[in-house]
Amino acid sequence: MESLQVQDYMDHYPVTFTPEMVVEEAALRFLKTKQIGGPVIDQSNRLIGFLSESDVLAKMIETIYYNEHIADVNDLMRKEVLTVKPYDSIIELGQQMLKNKPKVYPVVDDGGNLVGTICRNDVLRAIDLHLRSGFKGK
Template sequence: MQSLQVRDYLNSHPVTFTPDMAIEQASEMITKTHELGGPVVDPTGNLVGFLSESDILGKMLETGYYNEHVSSVDQLMRKDVLTMKPYDSIVEVAQTMMQAKPKVYPVTDDDGNLLGTICRNDVLAALDSHIRSAFHVTTKTG
């Protein structure tokens, strides 16, 4: 299973945000894509943060209550972001996900450029596919 790598299972077209984007626009993007959050990138594609549904929820309540724009992505995003590399093992990512709270991890190259995201469902699908494949081969030959 160590041969399973992030690059083979990542979402290469995740929802992304810019630091100056209004929270209302970010919320609309999340609800339309049904993603749990997404990377925040600068104009050159470098990862600068991460914005999740839970980061937005409180501010959206406030926005609705006061009926005014209260924030932009850069004010709510997390700047200290756990990332994965495309060459990381799916097994290692699964072990990290069992201990860390994020459900979605940006995948970056060694220069910090965003390549996509990998979420718990992607990792589960990779492990499930591998186990099913191994089981199918074993039962066919055995």
């Protein structure tokens, strides 16, 4: 079970945002990628926040009400972000996901640089594949 690591099931090319991106552009990025959240990174690829689809939806409603640009990603992003490492256990992450609310976790290296994301569906797929491979010989 310890061989199930985040790096083997994570999304290596996640949707990302920058702090200066306008909320309308972030909304479009969510629509195009069908993602529910994504990391906010600086120019050096360091994780500085997280933006969810619901964060953007709230501001888009305000934008339509006032008919003007309301916010940038920096105004909306959460700065306290739960992260995982590529070498972390999928099983431990699954247990953590049951206790904490995030559905998507940024995966960062030891230097705080973004290397991907992993979501509940990825964890479920990893466990399913592991279980299926174990039952083949029985």
